[in-house]
Amino acid sequence: MRKRETVKRATAKEVAAAAGVSKWTVIRAFTPGSSITEESKRRVMEAAAALNYSPNLLARSLATNSTRQVAVFVDDFANPQKLPVLETLTEQLQAAGLVAMLININNHFDHVHALLHADQRQVDAVILFGTAFRDETLTDRQLGHTLPPMFVLARDSQIEGVPAVVCDAELALRDIVNHLYEKGYRRPAFMSGATALSTALRRKQHFTEFWAEKGIEVVDYLSAEKYSAEAGAISVRNYLSVTAAADRADVLMCENDILAFGAMDEIRGKFGLRIPEEIAIVGFDNYELGGSHAYSLTTYEQPRHEMVRAIIAMILGTVEAETVTLPGKLVIRNST
Amino acid sequence: MRKRETVKRATAKEVAAAAGVSKWTVIRAFTPGSSITEESKRRVMEAAAALNYSPNLLARSLATNSTRQVAVFVDDFANPQKLPVLETLTEQLQAAGLVAMLININNHFDHVHALLHADQRQVDAVILFGTAFRDETLTDRQLGHTLPPMFVLARDSQIEGVPAVVCDAELALRDIVNHLYEKGYRRPAFMSGATALSTALRRKQHFTEFWAEKGIEVVDYLSAEKYSAEAGAISVRNYLSVTAAADRADVLMCENDILAFGAMDEIRGKFGLRIPEEIAIVGFDNYELGGSHAYSLTTYEQPRHEMVRAIIAMILGTVEAETVTLPGKLVIRNST
DNA sequence: CACCTGCTTGCACCCGGTAGCAAGATGTTT
DNA sequence: AAACATCTTGCTACCGGGTGCAAGCAGGTG
Incomplete structure (x- = not known):
């Protein structure tokens, strides 16, 4: 490991010597709200600037037990x-x-x-x-x-x-199903990734549930090996090759956008079907590419700013640490 | 900030007390290659396991001046x-x-x-x-x-x-131009991103240079506002709308894949041109999505494993720290 | 002028390790 | 059994800051 033998960082003690005060006064100058005269602070700051001093956060972390x-x-x-x-x-x-x-x-x-x-x-x-x-x-x-x-x-x-910070899956799926229902779709299918993630399961479950509320049954459940475009393509290929055109779903919701991209490529490329006329597609997560012409994928966007804000508030302790569920938003494009 | 008031981590001193040795012996038990009897080490390790001790890396970093x-x-x-x-x-x-x-x-x-x-x-x-x-x-x-x-x-x-670790742009562009030449393209164009990055400039420059070696001039230079699909689309739209079909380039190299994706969407969607028959596209960087059916983009892959290996070797000091240039590889797909 | 109050400042000690020396323990050689 | 070599172990000092207390000093009051 390349050590920093070059020029050592100045320490509080050195700054203290230069400013003619004790090292504790130097530390106070760098500690907001601590009791120190303007004069001392000025002298310390001058000396610090001259020596290029800034507190060593490692040492501080050790002493304060907070990194x-x-x-x-x-x-x-x-x-x-x-x-x-x-x-x-x-x-x-x-x-x-x-x-x-x-x-x-x-x-x-x-x-x-x-x-x-x-x-x-x-x-x-x-x-x-x-x-x-x-x-x-x-x-x-x-x-x-x-x-x-x-x-x-x-x-x-x-x-x-x-605690966990998650996107509200119930609300998301309700929005999605409502949208699809209004668009006139009546033969929904769902493609899930392989792993038995609770977040994933919940999407599937709510999808089924909200269609059921409208008196409609999900016609097919597809599953992909993993979360990749390739796996999504394979899954939809298997489905379309064994399903007669009349029995096909009219809309396929994929558990995330990546699966949807793979499915769309396959549907259009290999099977020559038009999206959304012959089969509509919905994804989840709103990857940047879903906005491109090639896909123009209807999807759901998780509220990442709010989610991150929530988790940081918990870390800082400004709010109680408990699981929160935040609403995202439906992004409607041409795939439905 | 949520402090760790809960259960404090055990320290070497505490383990020492539990094991009936001095704290330095505890440290030695955790320092590979230090002189300590099997017996002491065993007792220390037992006590450490009981107390759930592991060395505090913060303190170690402070003492060793290496984090x-x-x-x-x-x-x-x-x-x-x-x-x-x-x-x-x-x-x-x-x-x-x-x-x-x-x-x-x-x-x-x-x-x-x-x-x-x-x-x-x-x-x-x-x-x-x-x-x-x-x-x-x-x-x-x-x-x-x-x-x-x-x-x-x-x-x-x-x-x-x-020092810098970069992909060999000269080699990359030579491979790309050779490939395009062999495929029979003779009217190359180049789309760059807005910023005047040296890496970017170099791609453009080598592109021009290697075509020139074959006695061919680059017919057009496009430029995009920034590195986004949208910008790539706009750039190519401007180009195609002012250029007569006969004057068009037969292959467009985009400075990176993102620009290429946007360009491809626009070329096919808005202008109804076929890729690669009417215009071929080349990107750079090999984003995962370039491999999908929708794009199937010919591109160039940077040798990221080798690049990372090289930079870490420099950091560790196992090799001299100096700029290195590593060869990547051409990825040929259906867009050319 | 003595006394009290409040702000500054210096100090001993602490955070949890590491380095290197010297004393102690062990074992080997003659 | 004495002398010597070697390995273990404990100790002092240190990494660069932070904490809380007490002394130092100022100004205000009776």
Whole structure:
């Protein structure tokens, strides 16, 4: 590791010597609201500027037991939706004087590793962003005693006492189903990703439920291997090749936009069907590309700014830490 | 800020008391290669396990003057290409025992802020990922004395003494032009993004140069307002509306895939032209979506694994820190 | 002028580790 | 059994700040 042998950072003690005061006075000059005369402060600040001094946050963190660092766990970089949320998250964390440690959860670095590591680094909080683990993972491994506070973002919490911030799936699906109903669709189908995520299950469940309220049954349930365009394409290919034109759904809701993109490519490319005339498509998440001409996908946008705001408020402790559900908004385009 | 008043982490001193040794022996038990008897180590480890002890990395960092944290500056979250690189970067950093601090450079938090902040946090290095600033920024603000070592990733360095890791643009454009030439295209055009990035300029310049080597002149240069599908669409719309069919280029290379997507939507949607028969398209960066049916875009993939490996080797000091240029690979699809 | 109040300032001690020295323990050699 | 080499262990000092107390100092009051 390349050390910083070059030029050492100035310390409070050195600034103190230069300003002719004690190091505590220097520290006070840099601590808002502490009792110090204007004169002393001015002298300290001059000396500090001359020496290019700024407090060492590492030392401060050690002394105050607060690093103002937040670990962000991410395990699915394939989902392009992660990027805008990461942007919002880092921006708002920074605005709150916090900083994000981005942790990649993968085969070589699992949740337990990551948690222990984050704990060793004394982070003030951990955000499980779109990822989660079973409660047992904590208890099995005898963790949980000294762990930093955790929060789940954009996914249901599976851990007792760990709050989550999620988009209101019930409202979302109600909006979607209402929209489809008004557009005249009567033969809905639903495509889910493989994993048995509670957030995913809930979308499917509400989709079914709200159609049922209108006296309509969901005609087909498709499932994709994973969340990728390829998997969405395969799933819809299987469906269309075994389903007679008359028995086909007139609208297919895909659990997220990525699946929808793959499905649309396949529907138009391989099967030559027109969207939305022959089959309409709905996605979820509003990826940037859904807005392009090629797709123009009707989808649902999660309220990421509000979600991030909510989770940061909990981290800062300005609001009680409890699971919250926020409303997003329906984005209607040409695929329906 | 929610403090960790709950259960305090055990310290080496406490473990020492429990194990009946001094705290230094505890430290030795946790320091690979230090001299300690098997017996002592076993007793320490037992006590440590009972108390759930693990060393406080903050304190260690303070004492060793090495945090094993790397700040990663990102300023353009609109580019979806950032995500796979971030994945590779975090994965490899973690494998090397480092961790990424993700810093969002924006209007409220500029390079200077971010650098000072990263410095205060004593990061071991700063990676300028796809972002850079002028050399003057450093000297103007009297920075540069105590700053952590910096490295530029996926962009040219504009700072004296700061190395960069980039994709070999010359090789890339040579491959692209050769491919287009072999395919029989003879009327090339180039679309650039607005900003005068050196990496961007170089693509354009080499594009021109390699066509010239074949005795062919680039027939048109388009420019987009920024790097977005929308801007690409507008740029190509302007071009096609003022250019007679006979005068049109037969292949358009876009500076990156996002521009290409927008251009393709417009070309097919608004102008009803077929790709590649009436006009072929080439992008750059190989975004995941370029592989979908809807686009099937010929593009060029930057060697992100190798680039990340190279930059981490420099950070670790296992290789000399100097600008390196790595070869990527041409990805040929149906748009040419 | 003595006394009280309130703001500044310096100090001892603390946060939880690390480095390097020296004393203590152990084992080996002659 | 004495002398020596080697490994363990504990200790002092230190990384660069923060906390809370008490002394120092000012101004206002009786």
